[in-house]
Amino acid sequence: MSTTARKAGFGSVLWDYLTTVDHKKIAILYLIGGFFFFILGGLEAMLIRIQLIVPDNDFLSAQFYNEVLTMHGTTMIFLAAMPLLFALMNIAVPLQIGARDVAFPFVNSLGFWLFFFGGVMLNVSWFVTGAPDAGWTSYAPLSIFSEGHGVDFYSIGLQIAGFGTLMAGINFIVTIVNMRAPGMTYMRMPLFTWTTLIASVLILFAFPALTVGLFQLTFDRLFGANFFNPELGGNAIIWEHLFWIFGHPEVYILILPAFGVFSEVIPTFAKKRLFGYSSMVFATVLIAFFGFMVWAHHMFTVGLGPIANSIFAVATMAIAVPTGIKIFNWLFTLWGGSIRLTSPMVFALGFIPTFTIGGMTGVMLASAAADYQYHDSYFVVAHFHYVIVGGTVLGIFAGLIYWWPKMFGTLLNEKLNHWFFWLFFIGFHLTFFFQHFLGLMGMPRRYWVFGEGQGLDTFNFISTIGAFLMAVGTIVFVYNMVMTQVKGKKVSGDPWDARTLEWAIPSPPPFYNFKQLPLVRGLDPLWIEKTEGNGKMQPAEPLGDIHMPNNSFVPFVMSLGLFIAGFGVMFQGSYWFLAAIGFGLFFGSMIYRSFKDDLGYHIHKEDLEDEKGDGSNG
Amino acid sequence: MKGWMSKLKAISALIVLSLVLSGCGEPFLSALQPKGEGSEMIFDLMILSIVIMLFVFVVVMVIYTFVIIKYRRKKDDDPNFIPKQTEGNHALETLWTVIPIILLIILAVPTIQYTFALADTSPEVNEEGEEEDSLWINVTGAQYWWHFEYEGLEVSTSQELYIPTDRKVYLSMTSQDVIHSFWVPTIAGKMDVNPTGNTNEMTLLAKEEDVYWGKCAELCGPSHSLMDFKVVAVSPGEFEQWVQDMQGVTGEEVPESATAQEGQQLFADNCMTCHAIGADPNKMGPNLTNFGDRTKLAGVEDYNKKNIVEWIQTKGKDMKPGNLMTSAPYELSDEEASKIAEYLMTLSPSDITTENAEDGVYKDSDLSSLFPEEEEETEEENGENTEEQGNEENTEQTNEENNEEQTDDQ
Amino acid sequence: MADDMLKSENLPQNPERATLEGRNKFMGFWFFLGGETVLFASLFGTYLALKNSNAQGPSAEEIFGLELVFIMTIVLLTSSLTSVYAMYHMKNNDFKKMQLWIGITVLLGLIFLGFEIYEFYHYVHGYEFGYTTSAFSSAFYTLVGFHGAHVAFGLGWFLSLMIRNSKRGINLYNAPKFYIASLYWHFIDVVWVFIFTVVYLMGKVG
Incomplete structure (x- = not known):
C-alpha cells in the first residue's frame, strides 16, 4: 500500500492491517472491502440488465433472477455505498478537525471487521442453498415463506454488518464532538465533517429499528415466532414500518456525506468559500430531522388511509426545500469563482443536474395520489438510482479521487479519471433516464421478464446498453487505481491547493497525524493561513509526547466469532456447536479485552524532534 | 380547483x-x-x-x-x-x-x-341526486393469479375481471398468501393486497370499452412478473348480460362433443379439489367458469390447446416457476390432458367476451336488474329509511356494511 | 504518564471524566443508550401492535400476576439506588465500599433475573404460553427477554469489573468503566419501568 508497507514483508503487512486501529489504515480497509462489493454488486446489476435486454429472455431463471436482484440491492446499499463512505469519513474527518485519531480506535477496527464478516456471510449464501430472494426490502410474509437459508443469511449477515455500522456511527459522533482541535468550533467545521456528524446521528437512531426488524425476521424463520405469521395473529405490516423507519433515514445516511464531499470539492476548485455556509449546515440538520418523519411515503399503497398518506406526502415534499437550498448554494459558490475542471470537480458538476432530476422525481413521488401510479414501477427504480448513483456514487468517486493523495500519497491519472467520468455519466443516463418512462408505461419493478408487444422493448434495450458503458467506465477506474499504485508519483501534502486542515500535513500523513495540534482561526483554516499567514498552520500546543493506541487483533476475533455463531444459529441441530464456539470467541474476547489493560503508548518528544520537517507540508 | x-x-x-x-x-x-x-x-x-x-x-x-x-x-x-x-x-x-x-x-x-x-368509496350519485347501487367486487391476490368475486351476485371468476364502463366499480382487496399489488395503469393507480391487517378498498372507473392489462406490482416470488391479469371493460348493458349468463353456471352443463364430455369427467375426478366452475368459493386455484373466453392462459401464455395441455402436464412448472399447482397430486396421460383441455375450452357461458370490449358496440343500462328489489324488505326491517332514500341506497349500504365487517374481522 | 492512569491516589473530583478517553467513553455511551432507546421503542411498538393478537393462546389478562412483577420492580429499582451509592463511593475514592455496593447491586440483579426465569417457567408450564404460541407471546417474550438479556449482560459486566479490579483501587483507567456500567444499569432500570407499565399494568387493566 504505502511505501513503508512495500518495504515490509507481505506477512507483516497483512498482520498490520488485521490488527490496525489507525483510522487511515482502516480507511484503506473500508476502501478495499467496499470496492470489492461494489464490483460484485455491479456484476449482479449487469446480470439483471442482460436478462432484460430483450423481451421474454431466459438468460437467468426466475428464482436466480430474484436472488440476483436482492443481492444487488443489499450489496450496493450495505456493503458498497456505506463502507465506501466510511472510507472517506475515516480518512478525512479526523484530519479535518485536527485530531490524532478517532475517539475509539479499537471500536473503529471492530466496526470494519463486523461489516466485513457480515458482507462475507451474505455472500456465502450463494454457495449454500442459494442467496436471499425476497428483495433488499425483504417484505414479510414473502421473506418468511422463502425456502432454503437465503433469507437467514440476509437477516444474520445484515445484523452483523449493522452492528458494525452502529459502532462506526457512535465513534464519529464522539470524535467530532470531543476531539476537535483548539479553535475548531462547530461553525468552523468543514461541511464534510458536519454531514458525517449528522449522518452518524441518523445511523444511531435508525439502525436499531432495523436491528429489531431483523431479529423478528430471524426469530420468525428460525425459532417459530409469529411476528409476521397471519395465522397466529402476526402482522406483516410491522416489518414494513420497522424497515422503512430505518430505511428512509438510511437514504439520508447515504446522501448527506456525499453532499459533504461536494461541499469540499466545489469550493476547492472554484477557489471560493462555500456560499451560505450556515444555511448549508442548517439545511443538513433539517433534512436529517425530516428524514425521520417521512418513512411511510414508501408505503402509500399499503392502505394506510388518505389522512396518513397526506401527512407523509406533505412532510416529504418539505424535504425538497432544504435540498433546493443546497443546490443553489453550490451554484452560487461557483458563481464568480475560478473554476478548475479537475476530475473531482467534473464529478461534482455531473452531480448537480443528475441529482436535481433525482430530486424532482422525488417530489413527484411524494405526491401520494400520483404515487399510486409510480409506486413499485420502474419510475421508482429510475428515481432512486438518480439519487443514489447520481448523488452518493458520484460523491464517493469525487471524494475518492479528491482524497486519494491523502490516503496513498499519489495522484490518480487525471486523463483516465475524465474517461471514467464520461463513460460512467453517459452510461448512467442512458441506463436510467428511460426507466422513468418504462415505469409510467406500465412496467413494475423486479420483473424477471417483460412480454413482447407491450411497448417496453426499446427502452429496456437502451437501458442495457447504458449499463455496459457504466461497466466499461468502472473498469477504466479500476485500471487507473491499480496503475497508480504500481507507478504513481509522490505528491505534496496539498496537491489540489485546497482549503481545509487535512491538506496542511504531508500525504500520506504520519501515523500520529499532527505533530502539534493546529490552531484553527476560522472556516477553511488552511486557506486563511494561505491568504493571511505564511501558508502553514500555527501550532496550538508546544511539542510534547503523543499518546497512541495499541494495535489489537481482538476486533477481528470478535467479528469472526459472530460470523461462526451465525452459522450455528442458522443450521441448528448438530451445528449448535458452531454457535457455542462463535459466541465463546465473541464473549471470551470481550472478557479478555476488559481484563487486559490497554493503555496505549507514547511517542516521545525527542523522537518527534528527530523526524524531518515541522510536520506541515511546507 | x-x-x-x-x-x-x-x-x-x-x-x-x-x-x-x-x-x-x-x-x-x-x-x-x-x-x-x-x-x-x-x-x-x-x-x-x-x-x-x-x-x-x-x-x-x-x-x-x-x-x-x-x-x-x-x-x-x-x-x-x-x-x-x-x-x-x-x-x-x-x-x-x-x-x-x-x-x-x-x-x-x-x-x-x-x-x-x-380513497373515497362512497356511492356514486346520479343526475337526479340519488345514490346509485355500488358494485362491489372482492379481489384476492394469490401466487400467481387473481380471483374476483362479485359481491351479492353469485358470480366468481379469475384472471379476467369484467367491469361495466362509465360506472364506478368498488374493489375490496386481500391476499391469501404474500403481499401483492393490484395495478391497472390505464384505469387507476395501484393498491397492495395484504394477507393481514386491513382489507384495502379502491375504485375503478373505465371511460372506454377495452381490454386493459393489469400487473402485480409487489415482488411476490419467482413468477412475480408473470402475474398479469386483464380488466375487460364492456358497456353496462353487455356487462349486465354477462353477469346474468355467469350466474346460472354450475359446472354440470354437458358440453356437446364426446371428447369434451370425457374431459369433463376427468376434470371432475382430478381437478375439482382445487378449481371451481361456477360461483363455488373454492380458491385453491383459479376459478374456471369462463375459461373458454380467456385471452391468455395463466395470464401470460398464448391461449391455445397445445399450451393448455402443456400446462396440465407440466403443472406449469416452467411456464410459471414456483406456482403452487406443481404440488397437485394428479397423474394424467397426454390423451387425458388433451380431453380436459378440450372441455375447458368449451367453458364459455356468456356471449359477452373480450371481443365485445373491442367491437365498439355500446349498450346502456343502469344495472338495476343486478340489484333486485328484495332489498326493500331489509329496508323496512331497518325502519330507518325515509322516502328520499331509495332501495338502491340500501343495497349499497348493505354492501358497505358487509365490507366493514370484513375489515373488522381482520 | 501511563503509570499515572493506574494510580489510586489523589484522584480528581470526577475521575470518570478526568481523561479524554474517559470523556469519550462517557459521551459515546450516552449516545449508545440513545440507540438502545430506539431499539426498545421498536420492540415496544411491535408489542403494542400485537398485544391483542393472542390467537388461540392465553391473553395478557389471563396470565399476568401483578404481585410477582411488583416485587421484581422493587428489587430492580433498589438495585439502581445501590449502584448510585457505589458511584458515590467511587467519587470519594473509597474502593471497598464501592465494591460492596456493586456487590449488592449484582445480588439484587440476580434475584430479579431469578424471578423472571421463574415467571417465564410459570407461563410456559402453567398456561402453555410458549414462545411460539401466538404473535402476542412472541412479542411478549422478545420484549421482556431482550430486557432480561440486558440485565444478564449488565451482571456479567459488573462482575468482571469487580473481579478484574479487586486487587487494585479506583484509578483514572477503570473509573470510567465502572461509571458507564452503572449508567447502563440505570438504563435497564428505566426500560423495566416502561415494561412494568406498558406490558403488565396495561395488560391487566386495558
Whole structure:
C-alpha cells in the first residue's frame, strides 16, 4: 500500500492491517472491502440488465433472477455505498478537525471487521442453498415463506454488518464532538465533517429499528415466532414500518456525506468559500430531522388511509426545500469563482443536474395520489438510482479521487479519471433516464421478464446498453487505481491547493497525524493561513509526547466469532456447536479485552524532534 | 380547483408535454394514456408536478450552464487570481427558500385533494341526486393469479375481471398468501393486497370499452412478473348480460362433443379439489367458469390447446416457476390432458367476451336488474329509511356494511 | 504518564471524566443508550401492535400476576439506588465500599433475573404460553427477554469489573468503566419501568 508497507514483508503487512486501529489504515480497509462489493454488486446489476435486454429472455431463471436482484440491492446499499463512505469519513474527518485519531480506535477496527464478516456471510449464501430472494426490502410474509437459508443469511449477515455500522456511527459522533482541535468550533467545521456528524446521528437512531426488524425476521424463520405469521395473529405490516423507519433515514445516511464531499470539492476548485455556509449546515440538520418523519411515503399503497398518506406526502415534499437550498448554494459558490475542471470537480458538476432530476422525481413521488401510479414501477427504480448513483456514487468517486493523495500519497491519472467520468455519466443516463418512462408505461419493478408487444422493448434495450458503458467506465477506474499504485508519483501534502486542515500535513500523513495540534482561526483554516499567514498552520500546543493506541487483533476475533455463531444459529441441530464456539470467541474476547489493560503508548518528544520537517507540508 | 387546473392545462407547452408523454407505451398498459377516472386524475397531477419541476430544472440549468461557461478558468487567466470570498447573500437565500415553498404548496393542495378523492368509496350519485347501487367486487391476490368475486351476485371468476364502463366499480382487496399489488395503469393507480391487517378498498372507473392489462406490482416470488391479469371493460348493458349468463353456471352443463364430455369427467375426478366452475368459493386455484373466453392462459401464455395441455402436464412448472399447482397430486396421460383441455375450452357461458370490449358496440343500462328489489324488505326491517332514500341506497349500504365487517374481522 | 492512569491516589473530583478517553467513553455511551432507546421503542411498538393478537393462546389478562412483577420492580429499582451509592463511593475514592455496593447491586440483579426465569417457567408450564404460541407471546417474550438479556449482560459486566479490579483501587483507567456500567444499569432500570407499565399494568387493566 504505502511505501513503508512495500518495504515490509507481505506477512507483516497483512498482520498490520488485521490488527490496525489507525483510522487511515482502516480507511484503506473500508476502501478495499467496499470496492470489492461494489464490483460484485455491479456484476449482479449487469446480470439483471442482460436478462432484460430483450423481451421474454431466459438468460437467468426466475428464482436466480430474484436472488440476483436482492443481492444487488443489499450489496450496493450495505456493503458498497456505506463502507465506501466510511472510507472517506475515516480518512478525512479526523484530519479535518485536527485530531490524532478517532475517539475509539479499537471500536473503529471492530466496526470494519463486523461489516466485513457480515458482507462475507451474505455472500456465502450463494454457495449454500442459494442467496436471499425476497428483495433488499425483504417484505414479510414473502421473506418468511422463502425456502432454503437465503433469507437467514440476509437477516444474520445484515445484523452483523449493522452492528458494525452502529459502532462506526457512535465513534464519529464522539470524535467530532470531543476531539476537535483548539479553535475548531462547530461553525468552523468543514461541511464534510458536519454531514458525517449528522449522518452518524441518523445511523444511531435508525439502525436499531432495523436491528429489531431483523431479529423478528430471524426469530420468525428460525425459532417459530409469529411476528409476521397471519395465522397466529402476526402482522406483516410491522416489518414494513420497522424497515422503512430505518430505511428512509438510511437514504439520508447515504446522501448527506456525499453532499459533504461536494461541499469540499466545489469550493476547492472554484477557489471560493462555500456560499451560505450556515444555511448549508442548517439545511443538513433539517433534512436529517425530516428524514425521520417521512418513512411511510414508501408505503402509500399499503392502505394506510388518505389522512396518513397526506401527512407523509406533505412532510416529504418539505424535504425538497432544504435540498433546493443546497443546490443553489453550490451554484452560487461557483458563481464568480475560478473554476478548475479537475476530475473531482467534473464529478461534482455531473452531480448537480443528475441529482436535481433525482430530486424532482422525488417530489413527484411524494405526491401520494400520483404515487399510486409510480409506486413499485420502474419510475421508482429510475428515481432512486438518480439519487443514489447520481448523488452518493458520484460523491464517493469525487471524494475518492479528491482524497486519494491523502490516503496513498499519489495522484490518480487525471486523463483516465475524465474517461471514467464520461463513460460512467453517459452510461448512467442512458441506463436510467428511460426507466422513468418504462415505469409510467406500465412496467413494475423486479420483473424477471417483460412480454413482447407491450411497448417496453426499446427502452429496456437502451437501458442495457447504458449499463455496459457504466461497466466499461468502472473498469477504466479500476485500471487507473491499480496503475497508480504500481507507478504513481509522490505528491505534496496539498496537491489540489485546497482549503481545509487535512491538506496542511504531508500525504500520506504520519501515523500520529499532527505533530502539534493546529490552531484553527476560522472556516477553511488552511486557506486563511494561505491568504493571511505564511501558508502553514500555527501550532496550538508546544511539542510534547503523543499518546497512541495499541494495535489489537481482538476486533477481528470478535467479528469472526459472530460470523461462526451465525452459522450455528442458522443450521441448528448438530451445528449448535458452531454457535457455542462463535459466541465463546465473541464473549471470551470481550472478557479478555476488559481484563487486559490497554493503555496505549507514547511517542516521545525527542523522537518527534528527530523526524524531518515541522510536520506541515511546507 | 378544477377551474385553475384547466387554466393551467391551457398553456400550450403543457399540451405539447401531454402529447409527447402520451406517445409513450401501449394504450392498454400505459399510465400516460389514461382511460379511467383514477388514472386521469393522477395524470393531471403528474403533468402539474412535471411542469413545476421542469421550471425548477430550467432555472437550475440556466445558472449552471452560465457559471460553468463564464467562470471556468481559461488558459490565459492569471493562475494566482483569487475570487471574492462571498459568505452568502440573505436576499438570495430567502428567495430560494420561499419560492420552492410556494411551488410545493401549489403541488400539495391538489395532492391532498386527490389523495382523499381516490380513497373515497362512497356511492356514486346520479343526475337526479340519488345514490346509485355500488358494485362491489372482492379481489384476492394469490401466487400467481387473481380471483374476483362479485359481491351479492353469485358470480366468481379469475384472471379476467369484467367491469361495466362509465360506472364506478368498488374493489375490496386481500391476499391469501404474500403481499401483492393490484395495478391497472390505464384505469387507476395501484393498491397492495395484504394477507393481514386491513382489507384495502379502491375504485375503478373505465371511460372506454377495452381490454386493459393489469400487473402485480409487489415482488411476490419467482413468477412475480408473470402475474398479469386483464380488466375487460364492456358497456353496462353487455356487462349486465354477462353477469346474468355467469350466474346460472354450475359446472354440470354437458358440453356437446364426446371428447369434451370425457374431459369433463376427468376434470371432475382430478381437478375439482382445487378449481371451481361456477360461483363455488373454492380458491385453491383459479376459478374456471369462463375459461373458454380467456385471452391468455395463466395470464401470460398464448391461449391455445397445445399450451393448455402443456400446462396440465407440466403443472406449469416452467411456464410459471414456483406456482403452487406443481404440488397437485394428479397423474394424467397426454390423451387425458388433451380431453380436459378440450372441455375447458368449451367453458364459455356468456356471449359477452373480450371481443365485445373491442367491437365498439355500446349498450346502456343502469344495472338495476343486478340489484333486485328484495332489498326493500331489509329496508323496512331497518325502519330507518325515509322516502328520499331509495332501495338502491340500501343495497349499497348493505354492501358497505358487509365490507366493514370484513375489515373488522381482520 | 501511563503509570499515572493506574494510580489510586489523589484522584480528581470526577475521575470518570478526568481523561479524554474517559470523556469519550462517557459521551459515546450516552449516545449508545440513545440507540438502545430506539431499539426498545421498536420492540415496544411491535408489542403494542400485537398485544391483542393472542390467537388461540392465553391473553395478557389471563396470565399476568401483578404481585410477582411488583416485587421484581422493587428489587430492580433498589438495585439502581445501590449502584448510585457505589458511584458515590467511587467519587470519594473509597474502593471497598464501592465494591460492596456493586456487590449488592449484582445480588439484587440476580434475584430479579431469578424471578423472571421463574415467571417465564410459570407461563410456559402453567398456561402453555410458549414462545411460539401466538404473535402476542412472541412479542411478549422478545420484549421482556431482550430486557432480561440486558440485565444478564449488565451482571456479567459488573462482575468482571469487580473481579478484574479487586486487587487494585479506583484509578483514572477503570473509573470510567465502572461509571458507564452503572449508567447502563440505570438504563435497564428505566426500560423495566416502561415494561412494568406498558406490558403488565396495561395488560391487566386495558
